[in-house]
Amino acid sequence: MSYILLIVLVLEILFIYKCNGKNVVSPSFIACAMFILSTFVFILGKDYFEYSLNLETVITIFLFLFCILLGEYVSNCHNANYNKKGNSFEYIYIQKSICILLAILVFGLGIIYFLEVYKFSLTVGNFGGNFATMAMYVRNSKMYSKSTLVSQGTLLSECIFYFCIYCFFNNLNCGKKDLRFFIPIIAFFPHIMAADNRTTLLKILSISCIIIFVLMKKRTNWRKQNNGKIIFIAALVIVLFLCAFRLLGYRTETSIRNSLWNNLMEYISASLVGLDKYLTVGEKANQLIGQWTLAGVYNILRQWGVNIPVVDKFEAFFYYGNNFDSNIYTAFKAYIQDYTYLGGMLGMYLWGFFITRKLNKVKRGKDGFFNICILGLMFYPIAMISIEDVTASVLCMQTIYMLIYLKVIEYFFVKRKITIGKTKK
Template sequence: MKAVKVFRAFLLIGHYGLFFIVLLLYFLYLNYMDFLAIASQVTQEEEFTKMLGPVIDGISHQKIELNRWNEYRLRFATGMAYLSVLAVWINLRAHQYKELLKWGCFVIMYFPFVVLTGGRQPFMYLIMFSLISFFLVHRRADSHNSFGKELMIISIAVITFLICFLGIGIVNGKIGADANFLKVLVHYAGTNISAFDVYINEMTIPDTPYIGAKTLTPIYGFLHAHGFNVPQFFQYITLFTAFGPVTTNVYTAFYRYINDFGYFGCALIMFLMGFFYTFLYRQLYHYGLKNWMILIYASIAYPIFLIGREERFFNEILATSKISFIVGLLILYKFFEFLNERRSKAK
C-alpha cells in the first residue's frame, strides 16, 4: 500500500494543476496553428472536418510534414494523459474520488491533440495503456483477482474505443454516406489477415540489398539524417492489394517481418519479442509492481496486441522518439514525486 500512499497526493492541483492546464491549452493552440499551416498546402477547404482528410493523406504520402515542435508538444500531452490514467486507477483503489476528476481533466485535454492528428491509433494506444495499467494496479492491491470486474473494465474500454473510433471517423470523413460505421470497423479490424493471405500467395517478396526496409525505417532515418550513405525508407506501404470490394495496404506485422527477414526471421522475431515482454512482465512482479515500472511497461506493450493489425515494435518502440518519450514520462513522474515529497515535509 506504500505506492498508493505515495501517488495519492501526486497531483497538487491547487498549486500546480492550473499551470499544467494553461500549458496544455497553449500547446494545443500551437498545434492547431501548425495544422492550419500544413492544411493550406494540400487543400483550399476552410472547414476543419474537410481539411482533415487531405492532411492525413498528405502526411501518409510524405507530401507534407508537421514540424518537430508539434511532435514534442503532442508527446508531452500524451505523457500527461498516461500519467493521469495511472493516477486515476491508483486513487480509485485508494477511494480518493475527488482526485479522479482532477487527474481526469488531463486525459480529456489529450483528446483534441489526437483529433488534430486525424488518426485513431493514439486512441487505441490510450485504451490499451489504460487496460494494462488498471490490471497491474488492481492485482497489486488485490491478490484475489475478480474476473467479473476485469471483464467489466475490458467491456468499458472496448465501448470507449468504439465511441472514439466512430467520433474521429465522422470528423475526418472516413465514416459517412459512402462508408458506414460497421463497414469501416470491419475494414480496420478484419481485413488485414485476409490481405496477408493474398500477399503470401500472390505476390513476390522483393530482393533488396538493405535489411529491414519495412521494419527498421526509424534507424535508417536516423542514419540518413546524420550523414550516413543509406537510403531513407518510409513506413507507408505503397503496395495495395484488392480482394472483393476491399482495397488495402495493411497486411499485419507478419508482412513486414517476412518481407525483410524471411519466414525463419519472422519466427525468430516472434520468439524474441515474446521473450522480451515476458521478461519485462516478470520483472514487474519481482520488484513489486512499482508505479514507474507499470507506467513504462503499459506504454510500450501495445505492439503485441496489434500484431494481427500492423507492425509497431520496430517502427515505433525502437524509434528514438519512443525513447525520448519514455525519458520524458519518467521525468514527469519524478517531478510529481518530488512535489509530493516536498509537500509531505512541509506538513
C-alpha cells in the same frame, strides 16, 4: 477455413490461459484475443469480404502466436522463484492547482498542434478553411511533418496523460477517488482532433489499459480474482474506441464513404486478407534489412548522419470483395518480409520473452510509474498485432524522448513531490 481459424484460436487461448497461470495480462493471451476479435468480425462480414482464407494463413497465425507463448514460458521459467512485493500502494498527492497547470500546458500544446495542422491543410487543398475536414487534406497529402515544438509538445502531453491515469488508479487502490486527475486527461482532446489518423488514440488506449490492468492485478497480488473485470474493461474500451473511430473518421471522410459496419470490418479484419494475400503472392524484396520493423531505427541513424537510402514507407494496396481495397496487414507480414518465416517466429518469441521478463520485474516490486509505462509501450505492438505492425513506432527516437519525459515527471511529482506554496495533504 475462417471457422477453423476461429476454433483453433479459441482452443489456443484456453491453452495459453492454462499455461501462463491464468494471467490475462500476458502477451500471448492478449495477442490471441486480438486475433479472435479480428477472425470473429471477419466471419460476420463474409458477405463484405467475399474471401476465403488459405490453410497456410491459419497455420501461420497459430505458430506465430505459439512462439509468443513459448517466449513467455521460457521467461517465466527463469523467474519461477521470484517473490512478489504484495499489494501495498503509496498514495500520490498532487495539488489541484498543479493539475490545472498541467491541463493548461497540455491544452495549450494541443491548440498549437491543431493550428499548425490547420495552417498546413490550407496549403494542400483546404481552401475553404474547414476545421472539420482539415485532417483529410493533411492525410491525403502525405507531406505533413510536425515541427519540433509540436512533436515534443505532443510527446510531453501524452506522458502527462499516462501519469494522470496512473495516479488516479493508484490512488483509487488507496481508497481515494481523486477526480482532479481527469482535468489534464480531458485537456488532451485537441491532440486527438489534430492528428490525421486514429492510431494515436489506439496507442493511448492500449498503454492506458496496461497501466490500469497492472494496478488492478497488483491489488490482488497477481491472483486471478479480477480477470473477469479486466476482460470486461478491455471489451468496453474496444467498444468506446470503435465509436470514437467512427466519429473521428468523419474528419478524413472515410466514415462518409463507407457504412459503419463496412468501416469497422475493414479496420479490424481486412488485415487477415492482407496476410493471406501476402503469403500467397509475396512481395518484392526489401532494400534494407528489417526495412519495415526497423524503420524507426533507420530514421535515428539518418539523423546521426549515417547514409541510409530512404525507402517507400507505405504498404501496397490489395483488393477484396466488391472492389474494396485496403493496405492493412497483420504484424506477422512485416516480420516475415523482414526476416523470413523462421526469423518472424523468432521475433515473436523475443517479444513474448522480453515483455514477460519486464512484467516479472514489475511483479517483483519495480512497479512505479516509469516501469509500468515502459511495459505499456512494450505491450502496444501486441495489442495491435492482428491489425498492423507498429514496431517501428516503438523502436524510434520519439520513444527515447518519451522515456526522458516519463522519468522527469516521475522524479518531480512522485519522488520530489513538488508543490506550489504550503499545503496540507
